[in-house]
Amino acid sequence: MKIGVIGGGSWPTALVKILGNNVTHIHWWMRNEKAAEHFTKFYHNPNYLSSIQFEPNKVSVSTNLQHVINESEVLIMGVPAAFLVDVFNTHKTSGIKNKILFSAIKGMVPEYHAIPARFFHKQFGTPYDKIGIICGPCHAEEVAMEKLSYLTIACQNTRHAEMMANFLSCRYIKTTVSDDLFGTELSAVLKNVFAIAAGICHGLGYGDNFQAILVTNAIQEIERFVDAVNPIHRDVKSSAYLGDLLVTAYSQFSRNRNFGTMIGKGYSVKAAQLEMNMTAEGYYAVKSLHEMNKKFNVQMPITEAVYRILYEKMSPIMEMSLLTDKLS
Numbered sequence: 001m002k003i004g005v006i007g008g009g010s011w012p013t014a015l016v017k018i019l020g021n022n023v024t025h026i027h028w029w030m031r032n033e034k035a036a037e038h039f040t041k042f043y044h045n046p047n048y049l050s051s052i053q054f055e056p057n058k059v060s061v062s063t064n065l066q067h068v069i070n071e072s073e074v075l076i077m078g079v080p081a082a083f084l085v086d087v088f089n090t091h092k093t094s095g096i097k098n099k100i101l102f103s104a105i106k107g108m109v110p111e112y113h114a115i116p117a118r119f120f121h122k123q124f125g126t127p128y129d130k131i132g133i134i135c136g137p138c139h140a141e142e143v144a145m146e147k148l149s150y151l152t153i154a155c156q157n158t159r160h161a162e163m164m165a166n167f168l169s170c171r172y173i174k175t176t177v178s179d180d181l182f183g184t185e186l187s188a189v190l191k192n193v194f195a196i197a198a199g200i201c202h203g204l205g206y207g208d209n210f211q212a213i214l215v216t217n218a219i220q221e222i223e224r225f226v227d228a229v230n231p232i233h234r235d236v237k238s239s240a241y242l243g244d245l246l247v248t249a250y251s252q253f254s255r256n257r258n259f260g261t262m263i264g265k266g267y268s269v270k271a272a273q274l275e276m277n278m279t280a281e282g283y284y285a286v287k288s289l290h291e292m293n294k295k296f297n298v299q300m301p302i303t304e305a306v307y308r309i310l311y312e313k314m315s316p317i318m319e320m321s322l323l324t325d326k327l328s
Helices: 010-019 033-042 065-070 081-090 116-124 140-144 158-168 181-204 208-229 239-250 255-264 269-276 281-296 301-311 316-324
Strands: 003-006 026-029 059-062 074-077 100-103 131-135 149-155 173-178
Touching (some): 003 010, 003 065, 010 026, 010 140, 026 065, 033 059, 059 065, 081 281, 116 131, 131 181, 149 181, 149 239, 173 239, 181 255, 208 239, 208 301, 239 255, 255 269, 281 301, 301 316
Parallel strands (some): 003 026, 026 059, 074 100, 100 131
């Protein structure tokens, strides 16, 4: 099976490392020409997880997106959701409809307020049973260190999910298969928003006791929303939902939590983004979730508090104080 990975960030880099354990060859698209040239000479990504050294015969890097698509039967999409539309507008492509797609994206496509699965379905005509998601709980930084991690692979066609699970299983990665494509993808989006909320509270000086209440209410908010959008049986206490929320809300590696911490400490959105120099998907996602929820009208107090802080420039101190009275 020929695998193509699209995106040059930390999570695509980690996935290429994992895939190298089980796949003969990987075609990897990077947008950054200097990074691609550097990789071709030195076989590591100079910008993300640079400690990972790749085997020359295992990975081919290209800045030609169509070439990677042509050479691959399965594509793993790892471009941040905020830049997906720009990438596929800039690089005109063909042939994606016939591929099996897996998303490693944890955000909403802001131009359409859509999860990546819906974007791929509408943009390329790919049927939903050929679209899957790779989700956590798993941080790329710990994959680079080969610390034991768990992945959930979801697709309505569980044969495709099982195939990808086999590609990703190795000594330090354990995998679980699910058919809940929409629920796992929405949960992966929401947990980034809640991680921002956790970071804001941390930046404001709230302690562990309140953080526990915040996360407890966050998983309830996830359950309400995903059940409203896609009402099928699911257990949100499992790792794809609760586990992914916990690691993103608490981990030192969580860029969304770190972004929120800076907001809580008084940084503006622009200043926090500049200092991080990385994409906090939750910033873009919360606006799309706010718009999406106009249709479903689900009670989402944490999501709305984060939206008001980031987009209506409301005081983090005031919003979090008001939120404390809405949680239990």
